[in-house]
Amino acid sequence: MAARPGRWLWTCRIGFEPHLYEELAWAGAEPRVLGEALVESEGKQGLVLAFARQSFRVLASFPGAAPELAPAMAQAVAALPASAPIVLQAFTPDTPRGNALAAEADALRETVRGLLPANRLLEDTDRARETGAQLVSLCVAPGAVTVGVVPAREALSLAPGGRRRMKRAGESPSRAAMKLEEALDGLPFEPGRGDVCVDLGAAPGGWTQRLVSRGAKVIAVDPARLMPELASNPRVRHVQESAFAFAPEEPVDWLFCDMAWRPLEVAQLLAKWGRRGWASHLVANIKLPMNDKNPILLRVRHTLTEDGGWKGLTVRQLYHDRDEVTVTAHRR
Ligand SMILES: C[S@@+](CC[C@H](N)C(=O)[O-])C[C@H]1O[C@@H](n2cnc3c(N)ncnc32)[C@H](O)[C@@H]1O
Known part of the structure; x- marks a missing residue:
């Protein structure tokens, strides 16, 4: 199922969709479960939910990650106000079927990046909040790519899809x-x-x-x-x-x-x-x-x-x- 433009897309841990759905329903945000780890809803300013890893306002949805769709995706991103820099990310739902698309998601991000004016892109994600950047995500799910945006200052996480991996190279922490x-x-x-x-x-x-x-x-x-x-x-x-x-x-x-x-x-x-x-x-x-x-x-x-x-x-x-x-x- 594709997310509808203007609505918000949320991602969560696999199996926690009903809990995220319930939080959104309690907030009156008219949620709909789209698939594993994905829920969409009406926008509600400032909603911070326990079971959400990342969320964004949907700009456009596409039937897949084929490279020929990249120009239309880039066009949706380029239409954003030019006043704020763009941090471009791609993620897959954190599910076995989603994770199998990781390489495709990376390739799509590189293609879309190449189609955007370089002077609009901010490469240093750590500076996204201080520069007032817009966090643009390509959510690459089985059968659908959703392009969306959230101001970095309001983002639940600056990590793609909210997957903040803390393991560093060479470490084996518990x-x-x-x-x-x-x-x-x-x-x-x-x-x-x-x-x-x-x-x-x-x-x-x-x-x-x-x-x-x-x-x-x-x-x-x-x-x-x-x-x-x-x-x-x-x-x-x-x-x-x-x-x-x-x-x-x-x-x-x-x-x-x-x-x-x-x-x-x-x-x-x-x-x-x-x-x-x-x-x-x-x-x-x-x-x-x-x-x-x-x-x-x-x-x-x-x-x-x-x-x-x-x-x-x-x-x-x-x-x-x-x-x-x-x-x-x-x-x-
Ligand atoms: C998930 S482990 C904690 C792991 C720990 N944070 C670490 O990093 O190694 C949960 C711990 O809670 C402890 N625990 C359970 N009931 C407790 C209680 N009433 N008082 C103190 N510790 C308790 C258990 O003995 C167990 O060691």
């Missing part, structure tokens, strides 16, 4: 560590030298290890064992007990939480930390193994903000998240 890296990447500042962090549900220690490598001191709370190299690290204190029994001796800078536990109970625990002013910043991964995820998320949000006083709450299923979402917030 998935848990990559979840943390991706969460920190979205924050305006990060824990650093001298900061005190509490890590609830810390074992085996992927998050703790990343925090220590940034120069932070970590109180790692988990009944399970930490990796030996962390257990003997002078900047790590392992408190081998339940997070529900733990209280810090004094307020800390950051509260991290990746506990494998029931989301509403975890939210109540994080709310207690907020109410008591025990931490200034929060990064937590909330597990959502149940089918009906949105009603639980609504209660989690309410608990953190109304009961816990956490501010600036973000709730997003990050690229490295599976049946879970990552929340960030601060106290002031």
Whole structure:
């Protein structure tokens, strides 16, 4: 099914279309599932949804990625106001059938790029927000290419299709560590030298290890064992007990939480930390193994903000998240 021009196209993790659909329906945005990992809707200014990885306003749809369609695609892009530079990206839905089109998507992007005036293109994606660029995406799905645009400053992600891969060449970090890296990447500042962090549900220690490598001191709370190299690290204190029994001796800078536990109970625990002013910043991964995820998320949000006083709450299923979402917030 092709996305209709003027509507918005959203992409999500495969299997999460019903949850994204429900969020859009709750917002009155008249959603329609187009296929695996793709949902379209009416435009709603400023909509930030937990289960969306990327979204854009649809400019045009095409029946495939054949090179002869590229001039019409370039024409749709060139018709955008010339006042802002263009960052041109291509992505496929993150599904087995979509990923098989990755090479075709790259080739199409290069062809369309070659048809656009070079002086309208911005190559450095990292500068997209500061330059007020427009993020133009070619979404190459089985049987349909959708061309769309979103101002980079409003984009959910600057990574094509919202796939923010945190693995660097030559590294083999745990998935848990990559979840943390991706969460920190979205924050305006990060824990650093001298900061005190509490890590609830810390074992085996992927998050703790990343925090220590940034120069932070970590109180790692988990009944399970930490990796030996962390257990003997002078900047790590392992408190081998339940997070529900733990209280810090004094307020800390950051509260991290990746506990494998029931989301509403975890939210109540994080709310207690907020109410008591025990931490200034929060990064937590909330597990959502149940089918009906949105009603639980609504209660989690309410608990953190109304009961816990956490501010600036973000709730997003990050690229490295599976049946879970990552929340960030601060106290002031
Ligand atoms: C997904 S793992 C955490 C992985 C960790 N972030 C890392 O990077 O290695 C979940 C952890 O939650 C811990 N956990 C579950 N219930 C807990 C509780 N009540 N208090 C503290 N930790 C708990 C488990 O022991 C387990 O180690």
